[in-house]
Amino acid sequence: MTKLRVAVLSFAHGHALSYARILQRDPSVDLIATDPDGSGPDRGRGAADELGVAYVDSYDDAFAWGPDAVVVTTENSGHLALVERAVQAGIHVLCEKPLATRLEDGTRMVAAAADAGVRFMTAYPVRFAAAFAELRRRVADGELGRVLAVHGANNGKMPGGDSWFTDPELAGGGSLVDHVVHCADLFDALLGVEPTTVRAVANDILHPEIDGRVETGGIVTLQYPGGVIGTIDCSWSWPDASPTWGGLQLEVIGTRGSVRVDPFAQHLGGFEATGPLWIGTGDDLDEAMIAEFLDAVASGRTPQPDGGAGLRTLRIVDAAQRSARAGGAPVAPA
Amino acid sequence: MIERVGLIGAGGVSHVHAQAWRELGRTVTVYSLDGAPELARQYGFELADDLDEVLRTSDLIDVVTPTPSHREITVAALEAGLPVICEKPLGATQADAVAVAEAARAAGLPVFPAHVVRYMPDYAALKAALDAGRIGPVAIARWWRHGEAPGAGSWFHDESAGGGIVRDLMIHDLDQALWQLGEVVEVYGVQSGASETGEPNAVAVAVLTHASGAISQLTASWGPRGTTFRTGYAVFGAEGMLRSDSDRNGPYLADVPGDAASSGYMPPQTRAVSPYTAEIAGFLDVVEGREAAARVGVDDGVAAVALAELVMQSIAEGRAIPVGRVDAAERESGELR
Numbered sequence A: 001m002t003k004l005r006v007a008v009l010s011f012a013h014g015h016a017l018s019y020a021r022i023l024q025r026d027p028s029v030d031l032i033a034t035d036p037d038g039s040g041p042d043r044g045r046g047a048a049d050e051l052g053v054a055y056v057d058s059y060d061d062a063f064a065w066g067p068d069a070v071v072v073t074t075e076n077s078g079h080l081a082l083v084e085r086a087v088q089a090g091i092h093v094l095c096e097k098p099l100a101t102r103l104e105d106g107t108r109m110v111a112a113a114a115d116a117g118v119r120f121m122t123a124y125p126v127r128f129a130a131a132f133a134e135l136r137r138r139v140a141d142g143e144l145g146r147v148l149a150v151h152g153a154n155n156g157k158m159p160g161g162d163s164w165f166t167d168p169e170l171a172g173g174g175s176l177v178d179h180v181v182h183c184a185d186l187f188d189a190l191l192g193v194e195p196t197t198v199r200a201v202a203n204d205i206l207h208p209e210i211d212g213r214v215e216t217g218g219i220v221t222l223q224y225p226g227g228v229i230g231t232i233d234c235s236w237s238w239p240d241a242s243p244t245w246g247g248l249q250l251e252v253i254g255t256r257g258s259v260r261v262d263p264f265a266q267h268l269g270g271f272e273a274t275g276p277l278w279i280g281t282g283d284d285l286d287e288a289m290i291a292e293f294l295d296a297v298a299s300g301r302t303p304q305p306d307g308g309a310g311l312r313t314l315r316i317v318d319a320a321q322r323s324a325r326a327g328g329a330p331v332a333p334a
Numbered sequence B: 001m002i003e004r005v006g007l008i009g010a011g012g013v014s015h016v017h018a019q020a021w022r023e024l025g026r027t028v029t030v031y032s033l034d035g036a037p038e039l040a041r042q043y044g045f046e047l048a049d050d051l052d053e054v055l056r057t058s059d060l061i062d063v064v065t066p067t068p069s070h071r072e073i074t075v076a077a078l079e080a081g082l083p084v085i086c087e088k089p090l091g092a093t094q095a096d097a098v099a100v101a102e103a104a105r106a107a108g109l110p111v112f113p114a115h116v117v118r119y120m121p122d123y124a125a126l127k128a129a130l131d132a133g134r135i136g137p138v139a140i141a142r143w144w145r146h147g148e149a150p151g152a153g154s155w156f157h158d159e160s161a162g163g164g165i166v167r168d169l170m171i172h173d174l175d176q177a178l179w180q181l182g183e184v185v186e187v188y189g190v191q192s193g194a195s196e197t198g199e200p201n202a203v204a205v206a207v208l209t210h211a212s213g214a215i216s217q218l219t220a221s222w223g224p225r226g227t228t229f230r231t232g233y234a235v236f237g238a239e240g241m242l243r244s245d246s247d248r249n250g251p252y253l254a255d256v257p258g259d260a261a262s263s264g265y266m267p268p269q270t271r272a273v274s275p276y277t278a279e280i281a282g283f284l285d286v287v288e289g290r291e292a293a294a295r296v297g298v299d300d301g302v303a304a305v306a307l308a309e310l311v312m313q314s315i316a317e318g319r320a321i322p323v324g325r326v327d328a329a330e331r332e333s334g335e336l337r
Helices: A017-025 A043-051 A058-065 A075-089 A102-117 A130-140 A176-190 A285-299 A307-325 B014-023 B036-043 B051-056 B067-079 B092-108 B123-129 B165-181 B275-285 B298-317 B324-333
Strands: A005-011 A029-032 A069-072 A091-093 A120-122 A147-156 A197-203 A217-223 A229-233 A246-254 A257-261 A267-272 A275-279 B006-010 B027-031 B060-063 B082-085 B109-113 B138-148 B186-194 B200-210 B215-223 B229-238 B239-245
Touching: A005 A017, A005 A058, A005 A285, A017 A043, A017 A285, A017 B027, A029 A058, A029 A257, A029 B215, A043 A130, A058 A075, A058 B200, A069 A285, A069 B027, A069 B123, A075 A102, A091 A285, A102 A120, A102 A307, A102 B123, A120 A307, A120 B239, A130 A246, A147 B200, A147 B215, A176 A197, A176 A217, A176 A229, A176 A246, A176 A307, A176 B200, A197 A307, A197 B165, A197 B186, A197 B200, A217 A307, A217 B138, A217 B200, A217 B215, A229 B186, A246 A285, A246 B067, A246 B109, A257 B215, A275 B082, A307 B298, B006 B014, B006 B051, B014 B027, B014 B092, B014 B275, B027 B051, B027 B200, B051 B067, B051 B324, B060 B067, B060 B229, B067 B092, B109 B215, B109 B275, B109 B298, B123 B229, B123 B239, B138 B165, B165 B186, B165 B200, B165 B215, B165 B298, B186 B298, B200 B298
Parallel strands: A005 A029, A005 A069, A069 A091, A091 A120, A147 A229, B006 B027, B006 B060, B060 B082, B082 B109, B138 B215
Antiparallel strands: A147 A246, A197 A217, A217 A229, A246 A257, A267 A275, B138 B229, B186 B200, B200 B215, B229 B239
16 A cells, blocks of 8 residues: 655644654654754754654755645744645645734635645644534534524643744734634634624733733634624633643533533643642544544545635634734724 | 611512521511512511601611612612612612712712622632732633523513613623722623523623733623523733632532522522621621721722623624723712722
């Protein structure tokens, strides 16, 4: 059997290591990685060696290897160039979220992938949580009655103090960019419509050490057709002292009742000598997401969440940023 | 010393007040257009035939009537020279609440709006922790409150008559946001609702920007019959976070099929002293001269009603509403505690 050739492009995003680990142990995949823009000369090769993944020195080398698919996990601002290069070469793409730092870049990427007829998937692993799937089924079957409100909170520690996540150029913004999209995507999957109005307020009270380079806290309010309302708390508000990175809570309120979903809640809680202990026991959502991507590539179908989902959620981020910049004026998504 | 209390109203919330008065050992006379004999019988209270009689024979008035009548009864009690405890919201409109505050000032008497959440230990402890700077400057706070919708057709659903989910339910957290995080400079609200089974469900969201820069997100919902009441908060500061969730922190969990004891309107009783009793005892401490001020005063009641009105205005107009001017007016009319 011919193996699927997959290249992981950059370890800039921490999720890349998880994706590489999962791909590496998949017997149907032949994997290489490259990380030419790494902070130190050894970041990429060191990580690849540790994972037992073949390493090449440049994106040129990676493309020359002739991958069938690539995983794009650069800084957010780097997605566009690599995605365009890949799809133009007929290579399928799994792109880390958010798709781009600017809405027009996301639009270009999705159009380019469609023109090239390749599979283009956005990395939204929470979609694959069994708890979310059950919620989605209940909503679709009308078991909650008419949906009135969807509430999401995606809070976590701020990604490493000096990292590109707090660089407005490389990341495209702060917590509004990093943490609105997951909840926005879950709402998209549940409701099947885009919001008509987006309103956001943000501040930089958390993590004063980054001197207000980007927003660290934010609250987004959404209105959907049919009167459904939504909220997203996207703040990097989980204290550094927390034994876990953070989490995502989702609540759907319908006329017949409500459901709360907390996909990262499953854990052993306790204490070790130095403080609280948290051992996650939930499913590996990245694994399910990678499986969907590989299956879609193998069978020639559109993966979900696709580039369109990535673009619709990017539209919400774009609107939230515009609203926050306008001091909290409600805006329509572009 | 307050010996005789006039309890006006005999609806849902009257029972927790009645229980408090019984525990505090005061003599109670009930007057209500509806349900007074039953309430009096249940708690061993006396009955009055009309408002004049209860005002004449009482040392303090406790108003637990539907919101639209709060102003008239409270002002009448003040004019009769009596201190007043008034169930929240203090008035059906900001104008009503301001009128109550003005009447209190004119009479030189206290009016205590019954924002009972200030007397709930998890909220009082949060206030103490925030005031002590335990989690540093607050950036984001989420407050939530979910319960069963009041019966269809009741005044609770009539926004033109002092009802509505913002004014009746969310007002608890509007008061909390003000108490815990201070002055609000901007308000934004959205709401959705539907009636499917005859029970009008509703969800309201308010986002408040505080003068400190902190952002509060408030969610209130009225769910279908049988909805479990739950409330909580998560407050995030630059140096830590604090959260409390009634359905996770509770010391009491029942699993009794067909249980009739649960209530979707109010939190279950899980403490030796109910917060309603603690609240009324706190008010008596002021009226009877043991304390200079209670945790909540008439100006706080005005501020909460004013903020609720701004949330409703934002919902209606679909825009964020700046608070500045209204706030100044409140301060002017609300110095008395």
